[in-house]
Amino acid sequence: MLNILRLEFLLILRSGSHVVLAFSFFLFFMLLFALSTFRDNFILSGIGLTAVWLSLLMSTLLTLNKVIHEDFESGVLDYLLIADIPIEVTLFCKTIVHWISVVLPLLLITPIVLLTFQISSYNIIKTVLILLLGSPSLSFLGTMISCLTLSNRSSFLLTTITIPFYFPTLLLGVFCSSSTTTNLFAFEYLLLYANTLFTVVLSPYISSYAIKLNYS
Amino acid sequence: MENRLLNKFWKFSNPVLFKKLAKIISPLAGLIAVLTIIPGLVWGVFFTSPDYKQMETVKIIFIHVPAAFLAINIYLMMTITSLVWLIRRHFVSALAAKSSAMIGVTMTIVTIITGSLWGSSTWGTYWVWDPRLTSFAILLCFYVGYILLWQSIKSLETAASVTSLFCIVGSVFALLSRYIVFFIDQGLHQGPTLSLDQEKNIDNSYYFPLILTMVGFSSLFVYLVLVRTTTELYKYKLKLIG
Incomplete structure (x- = not known):
């Protein structure tokens, strides 16, 4: 297992142009959100948390x-x-x-980006924490769906049929980021953690089954 | 006893026997559909009194409710037939799922269109992001994804397996999204008032024509699915020959 991890990291280091692509795409997408709403600080701080989730989702989709x-x-x-x-x-x-x-560098840059959206530092820390706990499900769901679409190379199809599977994560993530409870074990947070754990545990098995179906 | 009954049921996974059965059942289902939908709609639209508040628009219910009922249950049926394909490898089952997907999409779109027409007159808006409306939008996404996946893969057997897996996993995620949407917002749409055993039901003058149209839509679905599955079977045979 360690060998595979090392191999994968080496691959990323030597031919990981998509990491840079996802990173810059994230920044540009956030910039688009900011440019379209910067006239009004109220709208800007309102859309910030949603914009982070959407940009993260899009840059994950692009690298799947x-x-x-x-x-x-x-x-x-x-x-x-x-x-x-x-x-x-x-x-x-x-x-x-x-x-x-792909996702972790985006999470590291998120606080700086969110500062420009006029969001308080407490909310920024909370959002990054929620992103950290919720975003693994994006990668794992992505692997699952890309295993399902192995027979077809078009990344358009992959993107289109992955989006419906991102609904629960997006709904819960945005809802938790904008919720006002300080208790990190409130019901909506627990739902988010459950969603992440559910996908992380189930995704490898479903993916391997899908690969075997594609080879038969 | 049960085992023998099940064996008799599995016998019809044989395409030839299935086609024979379909030839008997589909005209019957079509006949029942015609005999219930037309009287049901005529009774419902012309021979019931209008609602005291919604006036005549309430009569959209006779199309809206059966279509919504079918849209949800067709996805359930597709999940079951997909499971049957993955477990028992009956090709008829996979083709039935494929042919009912298109009907499901149609029913979902009919539900959304009639619902938004109804909403425009009673709520004053064509669309709100109410949990029920949102869950139908989500359902539509899964139907469309399913059909796109079927069309994108050339090998029929692989396509059947992969889409079956998509359907089963998708049903879990569709349900998950639905309950999360309900958790976030309770919404504008009225609760369920149509059931066989509840005390709080809609008025009898609407209840009976509604049941009639629901039976009619269901048998229309049975007719369409049998015809479409038979067509798919012939297509598959043609592909095998040529």
Whole structure:
């Protein structure tokens, strides 16, 4: 498992142009939100939290075809399937690496971006915490759906059919970010954690099943 | 006893037997549909008194409710047939799911259109982001994703398996989104007032024509799904030959 993680990180280091792409896409998308509402501070601070979730979602969507599709096309996936390590573990590692390389840098830049949206520092810390706990499900769902669409290369299809699966995360995430409770174990937060855990646990199994269906 | 009954049921996964059965059932279902939808709608629209508040617009109910009932239950049926395909590998089952998806989309769109027409006169707006309306928009997204996935994969067997998995996982996520939407906002739409056992029901003068149209829409669905599945079977056969 450590070997796979090391391999994946090496791959990202040597040919990870999509990480930079996702990072700049996130910033540009936030800039678009800011530019369209900067005349009114009230609207600006109101839209900030939603804008972060949407930009994060979009930049995750754009990088999804790098997780499994490239391996499938180059034939690496065949070797991973017949390797000693269970395919579920491999998929789990791949997704974790995707989350660390694509989503985590965005979370690190989020506080600075949100400062320009006139949002109080307490709310910024809360939002980043919620993003940290909620965003893994975006990567894991993405892996699941990209395994389902292996037979078709178009990233348009992948994006279109992934979006419905992001509804629960988006709904809960935005709802939690804008909720006023300070208790981090309130019901809506618990729902968000449950959603994350549910997808993290289930996604590798469903993905591996989908890959096997595609190969049969 | 139950096992024998089940075996008799699984026998119809054989395409030839299925086609024979479909030939018997589909005209019957079509006949029932014609005999219930037309009298139901005529009775409902022309021979019931208008609501004291909503006036004549209340009569949209005779299309809106059966369509919504079908839109949800068709997705449930697709989930079950997908499970049957993944577990028992009966190809008829996968094709039934494929052919009912289009009917499901139609029913969802009919529900949304009639609902927004109804809403425009009673709520004063065509669309609000009410939980029920939102969950129908979500349902539409899953239907569209399902159909897109079917059309994007060339190999029929792979397409059937992958879309079955999509349908099952999708049903979980559609339900999840629905309950989260209900958790966030309670909304404007009225609660359920149509059931077989509850005390608080809609008035009998609406109840009976509504039941009639619901039976009619359901048998229309049975007719359409049988015809479409038979067509898909012939198409599959043609593909195998040529």
